[in-house]
Amino acid sequence: MGAEQKKFIAMRPISSSSVWLMAAFVGYLCSMAGAQDARLVILPDGGNIIRPVGANIVLTCKGEVPDPELISELRWLGPNGQELPNGDRISSEELVSDVGRILFIKGLQEADSGKYTCSAVYTSSQRLEAHVNLTTIVGITWEDAPTEQSAIFGQPYKVRCVVRANPPATIDWQKNGVGFTTNNQYVIENDGVLIREVSLEDDTYFTCRARVQTTGQLEDRRIRVEVFIPPEFIREPVNTSIVEGEGGYMECQASGKPDPVYTWLDRNNQNLNLNRERFIVDEQTGRLTINDAKRTDEGEIKCLVENRAGKIQKTAYLKVIMKPVVVEYLNASGIMGREVSLTCKASGDPLPEVTFLKEGTLIPYTPGVQNSDDRIIVDTSREGEYAQARLVIRDLMRSDDGLYACIAKNNGGNYTKNGHITVEFPPSFALSPMSEAWSWDNHLVNLTCRAESIPNATISWFLNGRNLENDYNIRMNAFNGESTITVTPIDLSYYGTYRCLATNIHGKDEKAIELREARAPGPLLQTKFETITATTITFNFIGPVDNGGLPITAFAVQYKLAGQVWDEKPLQRVWVVGGNEYYDMHDSIAHANTDIPYILENLEPQTIYSFRFAAKNQVGYGEWSREETHTMPKRAAPEEPYIIAKTENKVVSTPYPDRYELLWSAPPNNGEPIDYFEVAYYPVRNTSAGLIEAGQLVRTQVPYPANVRFEMKNLKADTIYRIELRAHNVIGFSAPAEILLRTAKDAAAVEEEDLSATISPRDPASPSQSAVKAGTYVIIGVIVAVLIFIALVIDVSCYFVNKRGLTYMICSRSGRNKSNGRSSSNKNAALMEGGKEEHNDEKTPLREVTVEFQDACRETPCAEQQQQQQQTTQVDQPSPALINDDQKELIKDDVTDINNGLKKSASKSSVAKDSPV
Ligand SMILES: *[C@@H]1O[C@H](CO)[C@@H](O)[C@H](O)[C@H]1NC(C)=O
Ligand SMILES: *[C@@H]1O[C@H](CO)[C@@H](O)[C@H](O)[C@H]1NC(C)=O
Ligand SMILES: *[C@@H]1O[C@H](CO)[C@@H](O)[C@H](O)[C@H]1NC(C)=O
Ligand SMILES: *[C@@H]1O[C@H](CO)[C@@H](O)[C@H](O)[C@H]1NC(C)=O
Ligand SMILES: *[C@@H]1O[C@H](CO)[C@@H](O)[C@H](O)[C@H]1NC(C)=O
Ligand SMILES: *[C@@H]1O[C@H](CO)[C@@H](O)[C@H](O)[C@H]1NC(C)=O
Ligand SMILES: *[C@@H]1O[C@H](CO)[C@@H](O)[C@H](O)[C@H]1NC(C)=O
Numbered sequence: 001m002g003a004e005q006k007k008f009i010a011m012r013p014i015s016s017s018s019v020w021l022m023a024a025f026v027g028y029l030c031s032m033a034g035a036q037d038a039r040l041v042i043l044p045d046g047g048n049i050i051r052p053v054g055a056n057i058v059l060t061c062k063g064e065v066p067d068p069e070l071i072s073e074l075r076w077l078g079p080n081g082q083e084l085p086n087g088d089r090i091s092s093e094e095l096v097s098d099v100g101r102i103l104f105i106k107g108l109q110e111a112d113s114g115k116y117t118c119s120a121v122y123t124s125s126q127r128l129e130a131h132v133n134l135t136t137i138v139g140i141t142w143e144d145a146p147t148e149q150s151a152i153f154g155q156p157y158k159v160r161c162v163v164r165a166n167p168p169a170t171i172d173w174q175k176n177g178v179g180f181t182t183n184n185q186y187v188i189e190n191d192g193v194l195i196r197e198v199s200l201e202d203d204t205y206f207t208c209r210a211r212v213q214t215t216g217q218l219e220d221r222r223i224r225v226e227v228f229i230p231p232e233f234i235r236e237p238v239n240t241s242i243v244e245g246e247g248g249y250m251e252c253q254a255s256g257k258p259d260p261v262y263t264w265l266d267r268n269n270q271n272l273n274l275n276r277e278r279f280i281v282d283e284q285t286g287r288l289t290i291n292d293a294k295r296t297d298e299g300e301i302k303c304l305v306e307n308r309a310g311k312i313q314k315t316a317y318l319k320v321i322m323k324p325v326v327v328e329y330l331n332a333s334g335i336m337g338r339e340v341s342l343t344c345k346a347s348g349d350p351l352p353e354v355t356f357l358k359e360g361t362l363i364p365y366t367p368g369v370q371n372s373d374d375r376i377i378v379d380t381s382r383e384g385e386y387a388q389a390r391l392v393i394r395d396l397m398r399s400d401d402g403l404y405a406c407i408a409k410n411n412g413g414n415y416t417k418n419g420h421i422t423v424e425f426p427p428s429f430a431l432s433p434m435s436e437a438w439s440w441d442n443h444l445v446n447l448t449c450r451a452e453s454i455p456n457a458t459i460s461w462f463l464n465g466r467n468l469e470n471d472y473n474i475r476m477n478a479f480n481g482e483s484t485i486t487v488t489p490i491d492l493s494y495y496g497t498y499r500c501l502a503t504n505i506h507g508k509d510e511k512a513i514e515l516r517e518a519r520a521p522g523p524l525l526q527t528k529f530e531t532i533t534a535t536t537i538t539f540n541f542i543g544p545v546d547n548g549g550l551p552i553t554a555f556a557v558q559y560k561l562a563g564q565v566w567d568e569k570p571l572q573r574v575w576v577v578g579g580n581e582y583y584d585m586h587d588s589i590a591h592a593n594t595d596i597p598y599i600l601e602n603l604e605p606q607t608i609y610s611f612r613f614a615a616k617n618q619v620g621y622g623e624w625s626r627e628e629t630h631t632m633p634k635r636a637a638p639e640e641p642y643i644i645a646k647t648e649n650k651v652v653s654t655p656y657p658d659r660y661e662l663l664w665s666a667p668p669n670n671g672e673p674i675d676y677f678e679v680a681y682y683p684v685r686n687t688s689a690g691l692i693e694a695g696q697l698v699r700t701q702v703p704y705p706a707n708v709r710f711e712m713k714n715l716k717a718d719t720i721y722r723i724e725l726r727a728h729n730v731i732g733f734s735a736p737a738e739i740l741l742r743t744a745k746d747a748a749a750v751e752e753e754d755l756s757a758t759i760s761p762r763d764p765a766s767p768s769q770s771a772v773k774a775g776t777y778v779i780i781g782v783i784v785a786v787l788i789f790i791a792l793v794i795d796v797s798c799y800f801v802n803k804r805g806l807t808y809m810i811c812s813r814s815g816r817n818k819s820n821g822r823s824s825s826n827k828n829a830a831l832m833e834g835g836k837e838e839h840n841d842e843k844t845p846l847r848e849v850t851v852e853f854q855d856a857c858r859e860t861p862c863a864e865q866q867q868q869q870q871q872t873t874q875v876d877q878p879s880p881a882l883i884n885d886d887q888k889e890l891i892k893d894d895v896t897d898i899n900n901g902l903k904k905s906a907s908k909s910s911v912a913k914d915s916p917v
Contacts, residue, residue, distance in 0.1 A: 038065035038122040040074075040130035050135045053166075055108050059132060061118030062100035071128075073121040076103045079114020079134075108136050110166065138166035140210045140219040144191065150226045151198040152309045153257075159225055160192040161208030165217065169210040176204050203227035230310025231256035235286075237303045237316035242293040243412040244322050252286040252303030252314065260307040262286035267299030293320050295349075324348035324408035326417040327386065333422035333454075334396045335506060342391040342419050345383065346408030353410065354380060354389035359403035359418075365391065396423050401454070426507025427453035429500070438518035438549040439489050440619050448484045449511045451502030459483040462499040487515060521615040521622035522546030524555075530597075534605035534633045534671035539598040541613065550617040552577055557600060562608035562629050573600050574616070605635045605671035635671030638727035638734040642667065645739055652739055657717030657746030662710045664725055664737065672729035676701045679710045681723040681741070691722065691740075701728075717746040 043060040051057050063071045076092050078084045084092060084103065090112075092103045105112055113136040120128045144162035151157035163169050173180060173193055180186060187194040195202055202225055209220040235253040242248035254260050264272040264281055272279040272288065278297075280289040286305070290297065298320040304313045326346045334340025346352050356378060357364040367389075370376040379390045387408065393400050401423040408415045432450040439445035451457045459478065461468040468474045468485065473494065475486040487494055500511045525543030532538075541555045556574040560566060575598045603609065609632065613625045644663040645652040654660040666674060679702060683695035695716075702710050704727075715721065721743070724736040 038063075038071075038126060038128060040064070040118050040120055040128045042118055042130045042132045047131065048133045048135065050137055051108055053108050053110055053136050053138050056104075056106045057108060057134070058105075059103040059116060059118075059134075060095070060100060061103070061130060062095065062098055063120055063122075063128065065099070065122055065128075067123075068099040070123045071099050071120050072124070073119070074099070074101050075119060076101060077117040077119060079112075079116065081117070110136050110138060112136055136166070137215070138164055139215075140165045140169050140212065140217050142219075142221055145208055145221050145223065147222060148224045148226065150228050150308060151195060151202060153198050153200065153227050153229045155198055156194060156196055157198045157202075157225075158189070158192045158194045159206050159208075159223055161221065161223065162191045163208070163210040163219075165210065165212050167212055167214050169212045169217070169219075172209050174207040174209065177207070198227055200227055227257070228307065228309035229255070229257040231260040231305040231307055231312050233305070233312065233314065236314045237288075237301065239317045239319065241319040241321050241411070242290055242297075244293055244295060244320050246293060247289065247291045248293065249287050249289045250301060250303070250316060250318065252288065252305065254286070254305040254312065256305070256307045256309060258307050258309075260305045263304040263306065264288045265302040265304060266297070267301070269302075272301075290318075295320050295322065320349075321410065321412035322347070322349035323412040324352035324387075324410050324415045326354075326406050326408050326415050329406045329417045329419045331420040331422070333424055334393070336396050336398060336423055336425040338396055339392060339394045340396055340400075340421055340423075341393075342404055342406075342421060343388065344391075344406035344408070344417070344419070345386045345388045346406070346415065347386055348408060348410045348412065348415075350410050351382060351385075351387045352408040352415075354387050354406065354408045356389065356391045357405045357407055357416075359405065364407060393421070398423050398425055422454060424454045424506055425452075427451040427457040427502035427504055427509040429502070429509050429511040432500075432511050434513055436514040436516060438516050439487065439495075440518040442488055442490060443618075445487050445489070445515065446484050447487060447498055447500075447513045447515065448482055449500035449502075449513065450482045451500070451509065451511075452481065453502060453504045453506070455504055456481070457502035457504040457508075459500060459502050461485050462501065463494070464496055468498075489515065489517075492517075516549055518549035518617070518619050519546075520620045521548045521552055521617050523623045524613055524615055524625050527557075527611075527613045527625065527628070529630065532630075532633060533639055533668040534635050535601065535603050536668045537600045537603065537630070539600065539613075541598065541615070544615050544622060547615075548617050548619055548622070550619060552615050552617055554616040555598060555613065556616060556621065557598075557611055557613050558624065559600070559609050559611045562610050564610075601668075603632050605632050607632045633670070635731055637732035638669045638672075638674050638729050639667035640735040641665065641677065641725050641727045641737050643723075643725055643737045643739050647739055650738075650740055651720070651742055653742045653744070655744055656715075657744045658713065658715045660712045660715065660721075660741055660743070662712060662723060662725065664708050666704065666708055667727055667734060669727070669729055670731070672731050674704045674727045674729050676703050676728050677708070677710075678702075678726045678728060678733065679712075679723065680726075681712060681721045683716060683719045684722050684740075686720060691720070695719075712741075715741075715743050717743050719743050 041062045041064055043062065049057070049059075059076070061074070061076065063074060065071055074094075076084050084090055086092060089106050090104065092101055094101055101118065103116065103118075113134055116132050116134055118130045118132075122128050141164040142161075143164045144160050146160065149157075149159060151159075161171065161173075163171055171188075171190075173186075173188055182188045185196060187196070192208075193206065204225060206223045206225055207220055208223060209218070211218045231254040233252075233254045235251045237250045237252045240248060240250050250264075252262055252264070254262075262273075262281060262283060264279070266272055273281045278291045278294075280291075281287070282289070286303065288301070288303070298318055300315045301318045302313055302315045304311065306312075324346050325348065326344055328343070328345040330343070332340050332342050342356070344354055344356070346354050355364040355367070365376060365378045367378050367380050370378075375394045377392045377394075379392070381388050381390075389406070391404060400421060403418045403420055405416050405418050429449060429451055431452060432448075434448050437445050437447050447461075449459070451459055461474070461476065461483070469476070473488045473490055477484045477486070483500060485498070487498075489495060495515050495517050498513045498515060500513065502509050502511075522544040524541055525545065526541075528540040528542070530538040530540045539555075539557065544552070554574050554576050556572060558566070558570040558572045560570055575596070577596070608629060610627045610629050612627050614621045614623065616622065642665045644665060652660075662679060664677070678699065680697060680699040682693055682697040684691040685694035698712075700710065702708075712721075712723075719742070721741040722738065723741055724738050726736045727734040
């Protein structure tokens with residue numbers, strides 16, 4: 001433009017003044033035109049631009065000038081008036097198509113707001129400027145408002161809600177959907193709500209609401225506030241003791257929210273939760289279990305309890321008890337009368353108490369002098385890490401010898417170790433009983449002495465001052481504290497006083513033993529003939545006074561028929577006494593056991609014998625006594641048998657309701673062999689007047705020699721039976737042996753009781769079956785009566801026709817019977833006696849005999865057979881009377897003889913009564 005003006009001037013040099021004026025005018029016009037048209041325009045239009053933070057913006061500045069050539073220095077200035085630098089975020093560049101400049105701002109920041117200016121220079125003198133106000137705004141932003149917050153119970157807490165907004169937002173609060181303002185519980189502040197003291201109510205939702213009036217923005221945020229409770233001990237750990245090697249536990253328990261976590265730390269603050277070997281922590285209960293406690297575990301142990309609200313801890317002491325151990329305890333020995341001590345040393349933690357207990361006693365010694373025995377003192381002391389006790393016994397006695405237990409005890413247990421006190425003492429023969437010994441005829445004899453001593457004594461033997469060590473006739477033997485010499489007394493010089501001498505370091509003792517010469521026993525004082533039967537004699541020996549120095553080993557009798565001379569080997573019977581087992585070649589019989597009573601058997605009846613007697617010891621028989629002569633009685637009925645039963649007041653009880661096995665032993669037979677035994681029994685009733693018969697009699701013969709037993713069957717339960725047993729030989733019956741039998745109660749025996757009830761008329765309620773049985777009995781009775789009647793008729797007719805039969809015999813003997821002097825009433829009183837007399841008794845025409853064949857029925861179910869056999873049969877009693885009158889006289893004599901001498905049977909009552917069928 002400047003160049004065009006110069007050209008214009010140079011081309012028109014007409015009038016300088018008018019040209020100048022024109023030029024000035026044109027210049028003026030030009031300048032007027034330039035001032036009007038040159039300006040800068042900023043796009044977007046409006047002067048005020050509002051953009052949110054973070055947005056991008058572009059500002060364009062255009063020059064509107066007449067001559068764009070004349071624009072220079074076009075630029076953008078920032079809010080602070082400085083030119084904007086060209087960077088990454090903010091940059092500017094020239095407009096390509098037009099005159100102008102573009103400003104780029106990326107990622108608007110709050111600080112970018114302000115007045116931006118676009119400036120330029122026009123025609124080198126005119127300054128052009130344009131402005132735009134850029135305002136950045138900030139939306140509602142949750143600057144610090146976590147949706148989950150935790151408060152601690154009891155403490156102040158601010159529920160944080162910091163909101164950023166530009167223009168700023170207004171905040172209000174809700175708790176559980178209900179709005180609230182500042183009150184005495186909550187203070188609403190810029191950055192949140194302050195809870196003055198957190199309570200459990202605050203464990204809920206708070207809502208923070210923000211709004212901006214100018215922009216109309218609204219946001220809210222729900223905040224979960226959780227109230228935590230710091231841990232508090234429910235159970236604190238306490239001092240605990242655990243025995244070494246054993247287990248135990250420590251407790252630690254606390255409440256809190258959330259559930260607290262437990263940690264145990266040992267004295268070195270090592271976490272025991274991590275030591276899984278011997279320590280177990282229960283995370284729920286907090287309990288610490290300790291296994292196999294070690295000494296090194298001892299110390300302070302800490303329980304740490306922690307949750308998000310807080311942390312507490314407690315320390316307790318873990319004591320590891322060391323069980324006591326006796327580490328040193330030695331045997332001791334002392335001399336009688338002096339003093340001895342035993343020392344016992346024990347370890348343990350806590351230090352054990354140490355005491356002593358003597359074997360065989362129950363109460364340990366107490367420290368100090370014993371009340372029970374002031375010779376005994378216990379001292380206790382502490383020796384470094386050991387406890388020590390010392391047992392001192394003064395004035396030692398032999399009874400102090402023995403085992404002494406050392407007992408070390410603490411609360412972990414006890415430990416016992418035995419020690420021995422040996423009491424040494426000089427020899428003593430107090431327990432050596434032998435003071436005399438006997439020998440004869442070079443018989444070896446042992447002399448024994450027992451010396452007690454500690455230490456062991458040496459023993460030597462002397463006879464009459466002579467040491468016997470090298471004597472050929474003496475053998476010495478030592479065993480177990482005993483010294484025995486075996487002496488062969490080859491001559492009288494070996495009889496005398498032997499001395500046994502014991503010596504040890506503490507002294508000596510001696511014991512005398514007399515060796516005497518033994519003799520055969522002296523004479524018997526007396527020999528009694530105690531019991532005499534037709535074939536046996538029972539002797540009783542009294543004496544001898546002098547046993548010859550040795551115990552009596554046997555009694556002997558030698559016997560011969562009277563009138564003969566003693567020959568070389570007379571008949572002899574030897575009874576061994578004292579139970580010594582020995583065999584003597586001189587005896588005709590060898591015996592092993594004591595042979596009491598002294599019964600001489602197998603003698604001949606009605607024979608006169610001479611007897612002589614002697615006692616015997618190991619030396620031999622003593623002097624034979626003076627000869628005694630005795631006449632053996634006549635043959636007779638057997639002796640009374642002996643019933644083998646366990647009686648109480650003459651009553652034997654059977655455990656069975658219906659049976660009993662009767663056992664007996666056979667008596668001497670008085671010269672004739674026993675052919676059978678007769679068992680008779682019947683039930684009796686116990687009345688005030690005594691026992692009276694109350695049922696049927698059963699009578700049985702048991703053949704002999706075969707049985708000495710009889711099984712009684714079909715007995716009634718809970719009933720007393722009288723049982724009589726007689727032995728029989730051809731001469732007659734023995735006196736009866738009698739017992740009472742009580743059968744057991746038994747419910748199963750009801751049927752049997754019914755049976756007896758039908759027999760008894762007193763029972764009105766008889767079952768029909770029993771009635772039938774009763775009828776059967778009546779029929780049998782009638783038949784029997786008819787038979788008897790027929791027999792009587794036949795007999796009487798025989799009497800008249802043939803002068804024979806029973807009636808004939810009765811009539812022909814009646815005269816002689818009167819002279820016998822025994823009335824029949826007498827016989828009823830001595831019923832069993834009748835067994836022997838029945839041969840004479842014509843008034844007993846019939847006897848009821850029940851025969852049972854024992855062997856056939858033994859152990860076999862033969863009830864039917866038995867019933868048949870037990871049917872009573874009528875036996876014509878005197879028919880087997882093969883004995884002549886003289887013999888009967890003889891038997892009677894015998895009976896009287898025996899009654900006077902040995903028997904008591906005459907007073908007995910009997911079941912062998914007349915049976916009035
Ligand atoms: C820009 O803002 C200022 C004050 O902040 C004001 O004086 C000025 O007039 C505004 N300019 C425009 C173009 O609006
Ligand atoms: C626990 O043991 C320690 C150390 O032995 C002791 O100091 C403390 O008194 C004991 N506490 C209780 C309660 O016994
Ligand atoms: C020693 O301990 C045992 C059990 O281990 C017990 O039976 C006994 O009574 C204790 N002895 C003493 C003397 O305490
Ligand atoms: C102590 O005496 C007892 C019994 O006599 C014995 O068993 C034990 O071996 C002895 N101990 C010592 C160390 O001699
Ligand atoms: C004597 O003692 C010895 C053993 O010491 C023994 O064999 C013998 O049988 C005894 N003799 C007599 C008669 O006691
Ligand atoms: C002492 O005698 C006893 C038997 O009484 C025996 O067991 C023991 O061995 C003896 N001692 C010595 C040292 O001979
Ligand atoms: C009989 O009865 C009397 C008195 O009741 C009693 O003492 C006696 O022992 C009884 N006899 C038998 C054998 O039961």
